[in-house]
Amino acid sequence: MLTCKELVxxxxxxxxxxxxxxxxxxxxxxxxxxxxxxxxxxxxRLSQAVLRQLPEGQIAGLDALAQELARQRRERL
Ligand SMILES: [Zn+2]
Known part of the structure; x- marks a missing residue:
């Protein structure tokens, strides 16, 4: 029998x-x-479905957004 950890x-x-x-x-x-x-x-399953629906450019955009937010946070500190 599989354990929860193995299943994950x-x-x-x-x-x-x-x-x-x-x-x-x-x-x-x-x-x-x-x-x-x-x-x-x-x-x-849900998050995979959501990720698959995002066009590639949008994922790159999210990446840039995350970096921008991180940069802003650093400057504020
Ligand atoms: Zn389990």
Whole structure:
């Protein structure tokens, strides 16, 4: 039986369908029993979907924005 920690470690492969059938089954078995991990997987899935919908340029824009905010914060301190 998978532990929660192992499930988290496998979660991105699980979501990308990179796991073997046996690994996938053990993830599914764990999810059937563990509400915490079900919620975790749901959130992962959601954020992956959001990231995929962003056009590439926009991600670069977010990067620049984050850097700009960090710079402003440094100057204020
Ligand atoms: Zn769990």
């Amino acid at each position: 470690a496998n979660s991105s492969d699980f979501l990308d369908s990179q796991l073997s059938l046996r690994q996938r089954l053990s993830v599914r078995a764990h999810l059937a029993m563990c509400r915490k991990c079900r919620r975790f997987i749901r959130q992962m």
